Amino acid sequence: AQTVTQSQPEMSVQEAETVTLSCTYDTSESDYYLFWYKQPPSRQMILVIRQEAYKQQNATENRFSVNFQKAAKSFSLKISDSQLGDAAMYFCAYRRTNRDDKIIFGKGTRLHILP
């Protein structure tokens, strides 16, 4: 069975600094999707970034980028120039490429932004 592990329950970063959230996963599949979702206090689930496993190039979305290491089954999220609005719970997530497959979430990392 596929699993997603986030080893950092909480992290803090100074505003305008850079922070990296860690995630590892386990799967026997060769092709799959990885995601980072953000859940602010409103509890809305917001897609931050997505990575297809067959792509070697790391995904980037503005201040958010990932370091995808397929062999190591590692998928970390880097947030540059942290802003107060980045404070949230961040979930790393995995999904097989089957058309209608479910998402498997990690336990989450709560990110605090210090002014």
Added chain:
Amino acid sequence: AAGVIQSPRHLIKEKRETATLKCYPIPRHDTVYWYQQGPGQDPQFLISFYEKMQSDKGSIPDRFSAQQFSDYHSELNMSSLELGDSALYFCASSFYISQTQYFGPGTRLLVL
């Protein structure tokens, strides 16, 4: 852009009552997923539908049932509610080409 709509947004029920949660996917999305997120927990997959047929089932109690209708909206029916059913229930939808699931705002269910 249109998003996933869930209703109601908040619901308070007594133990042993029933509840019905509704989900309206993004237009033209053909797949709907239901997730349950308990307090301080990560979302857990309950059930999914593709083209009005159940496509996958997760840790959904037998007291719960769901269906997808001809207009693609979905309903999650919960009977004999228990205190432990108190949670945030998300619906997500996707279109098969996209492969990305878009989440609704969730329904907060409180069972007293």
